[in-house]
Amino acid sequence: MKIYQQDIRGQTYLSHILIKQNLQNTLGGQKFIPKTYISIISIVFAVCLSIVNLLASGVLAAIHDAFDVNYFYLLEINTILLYTIALIILGVRGFQVADTICVMALIVTGFVIYVCFEANSKIFGIGFWLFCLGLSIALGWLGAIITAFFIAVSSIFNGVVGEFLAIVAYGITTEALITGGLSVLSRKNPGDGIIFLIGAIIIIFSSAIIARKAIRGSPKFSWLKETSVFWTATGGTSFYKADLTDTCFDNAHLPQTDFREANLTRTSFKNVTGLEFSRLQGTILENPRVRKLLVTKVGEKEDYTDADLKGANLTKAKLKDAILSGINALDADFSGADLSGVCIQEWNINKDTRFTNVKCSHVYLKCTKQGDRIILTERKPDSGEFKDGDFEKWITKLQDTVDVILKGSFNSRALGISLNKAAIEHKELDQSRYSVESKGDEVYVVKVGVSPEADKPAIHQTITNYYYNELSIQGERANILLNPSKEVEIMKNKNQISAGGNLDMSSGNKITVGGDVTNSNLTLADANSQVSNSIQQLRDISTDASDELANILTTLQKSIVDDSVLSESQKKEALEAVETIAEEGKKPPGERVNKLCSLALNALKGITTAVTDASKLAEVLKNCLPTLTKILGI
Structure with a gap:
């Protein structure tokens, strides 16, 4: 038997400040006497409520008596079979609304038929039969849940032994009541005793199955486990709303302990036992997978996408090749942990997240799930491996962000363009590291990575200006689609559109704006990168049409970049047209703006007609155009 250094069973630390306390090898939970009292009370309640089991079996027996038979025949066999199936369904599916409605329908339908057609004739x-069957199932479900609750309580206190003894005790009690209290009825009709016995046994076995599932953490019976834990933890060790920052519980045994709403920032739970039978609401321990990670410190190749690890103590944790995408790791401690090969896409960290002496050869900035496969991309470092201490330095630089609040309908394309343009003006901006969070009511927070020396206010203003400017440009394009005649006017005046001036409305025939229709501020490399991203997103949809379209657009992209005949501005304009087709291709056919696709194809055709036959783009477009128009439905 393990000897514990401290015994805090039954102690209450309500809202106490217990920062940096050493509670290693501690025994918590219920003291022996309160535990005994609760166990006895549970048994007494179980014995008293076993009458529900008898009522369920009694209603079954009523069918046998009503039809006045001495031996089983098809009706009794079917009744018992349906009753058994109903209790099995409860054990497998848990309480489902549809199942409950079916049972209630049996009771109501049977009652109506009996009152209207059978009561007066006394036949x-x-x-x-329907009424009794439905009522017996309802009572059987109630009896099974009640019995399962007390079996779970006994199991929480005394483990498998307590669970076994509870099942045996309830079985003996029920059978004693059947044998003794109903002996007269059994002598009158021998078949009744058999039905009582079968009905009770089915309930007890169903209860045992339900209790076992609840104890093991089945989501279908989580409410039953929570109720059992509440009952057993009453009077146990309580850390309710206590501040346990940096406290160590390593190797402790903490069943029937109340941790609700406690501050568990960097609290260590290595090798702690009994937490699955404690009250953990409002803490990161509430998630079984997170709880297991904090206790074992082993999570290699596990997927923790979007897990709440806020303040988690993961010192020396083995997390090699784990997926940490989207996790909340604010104030978490990864000191000494092995983070080699992890994916950190859109994870949430801050300056108080610790990475001291982390072991890490490389990480991935993005991961894409395709069925059961996870595709990792954007490896860092791009080549080679992090040396000792390099990861901590690198991740520290990445922790600085600029938060941009965007209002209205979110436009991912406008954001991508605004980040590309802002990155050209501000070298401190890392456009590959950003996340978007919806706050509701069409309010979005975009977090963009920057270096520590960045001018955050200037970057914030630049991104905001470019984003809303791009929205305005896209709005004008949409207006052209709705009013095709305006396209002619714009094309006539295209030679009058220049870059670098101010808006001048003094002349109705001359317009001077801050950029032209080909986005002169965008480099050819940036435009090519945007097209590659759009095509990759199109491939991720994984349909035959999207794959074929992606292959065609990739061919077009390569022909544009490699075309020595085209000027740089023509290449950028052609790439923009390809990107437009890719963006529309990602949408379901019914949601595509066909006029945008047509406009993009016309732009490509216009570019090829302005150059010689030696153009690679002209040759590729000629071959791909029939298939392209068929896929796009134009």
Whole structure:
């Protein structure tokens, strides 16, 4: 038997400040006497409520008596079979609304038929049978849940032994009541005793299955486990709303302990036992997978996408090749942990997240799930491996962000363009590291990575200006689609659109703006990168049409970049047209703006007609155009 250094069973630390306390090898939970009292009370309640089991079996027996038979025949066999199936369904599916409605329908239908057609004639028929069957199932479910609750309580206190003894005790009690209290009825009709016995046994076995599932953490019976834990933890060790920052519980045994709403920032739970039978609401321990990670410190190749690890103590944790995408790791401690090969896409960290002496050869900035496969991309470092201490330095630089609040309908394309343009003006901006969070009511927070020396206010203003400017440009394009005649006017005046001036409305025939229709501020490399991203997103949809379209657009992209005949501005304009087709291709056919696709194809055709036959783009477009128009439905 393990000897614990400290015994805090039954102690209450309500809202106490217990920062940096050493509670290693501690025994918590219920003291022996309160535990005994609760166990006895549970048994007494179980014995008293076993009457529900008898009522369920009694209603089954009523069918046998009503039809006045001495031996089993098809009706009794079917009744017991349906009753058994109903209790099995409860054990497998848990309480489901549809199942409950079916049972209630049986009771109501049977009652109506009996009252309307059978009561006056005093002849029992289908109505009486349906009513009794539905009522017996309802009582059987109630009896099974009650019995399962007390079996779970006994199991939490005394483990498998307590669970076994509870099942045996309830079985003996029920059978004793059947044998003794109903002996007269059994002598009158021998078949009744058999039905009582079968009905009770089915309930007890169903209860044992339900209790076992609840104890093991089945989501279908989580409410039953929570109720059992509440009952057993009453009077146990309580850290309710206590501040346990940096406290160590390593190797402790803490069943029936109340941790609700406690501050568990960097609290260590290595090798702690009994937490699955404690009250953990409002803490990161509430998630079984997170709880297991904090206790074992082993999570290699596990997927923790979007897990709440806020303040988690993961010192020396083995997390090699784990997926940490989207996790909340604010104030978490990864000191000494092995983070080699992890994916950190959109994880949430801050300056108080610790990475001291982390072991890490490389990480991935993005991961894409395709069925059961996870595709990792954007490896850092791009080549080679992090040396000792390099990861901590690198991640520290990445922790600085600029938060941009965007209002209205979110436009991912406008954001991508604004980040590309802002990155050209501000070298401190890392456009590959950003996340978007919806706050509701069409309010979005975009977090963009920057270096520590960045001018955050200037970057914030630049991104905001470019984003809303791009929205305005896209709005004008949409207006052109709705009013095709305006396209001609714009094309006539295209030679009058220049870059670098101010808006001048003094002349109705001359417009001077801060950029032209080909986005002169965008480099050819940036435009090519945007097209590659759009095509990759199109491939991720994984349909035959999207794959074929992606292959065609990739061919077009390569022909544009490699075309020595095209000027740089023509290449950028052609790439923009390809990107437009890719963006529309990602949408379901019914949601595509066909006029945008047509406009993009016309732009490509216009570019090829302005150059010689030696153009690679002209040759590729000629071959791909029939298939392209067919896929796009234009």
